[in-house]
Amino acid sequence: MDIDYNDLTLEELKDINRKSAAAIADYENRQKKQAIQKATEIAKAAGFSSLEEMIAAQPAKRPQGEARYRNPENPDMTWTGRGRKPGWIIEALKAGKPLDDFAI
Known part of the structure; x- marks a missing residue:
């Protein structure tokens, strides 16, 4: 048509x-x-x-681990220590800071 x-x-x-x-x-x-x-x-x-x-009946999401590291410049930014490192951790490590400086 x-x-x-x-x-x-x-x-x-x-x-x-x-x-x-x-x-x-x-x-x-x-x-x-x-x-x-x-x-x-x-x-x-x-x-x-x-x-x-x-x-x-869907299975519940797997709980994420507790945060073990915190960004001192932004306390809302945390990392469990598992999986891919967040950018703020990578930059800090490149700058020579030890990972323990961010431990909670």
Whole structure:
């Protein structure tokens, strides 16, 4: 269906725009409902009574270790001593400061 939009009035163009927006919203809602239905079926197949129960059953995040080092210039900046060194630690070590200077 080819429409010559140049031949349409402003009101006709606005009407097409309204109808298109409504059709897009309706399509998106149908897609969301289908996705929720599929996810609910998967949850029930896995032994949950509902999708909400499955979502609530997600394992808790692994707690991060306690901070062992603190930036004296900004006490909100801490580091557990595990993983990648933060920039403020790297810079301090390059400047010759020992790591123990930042121990909490």
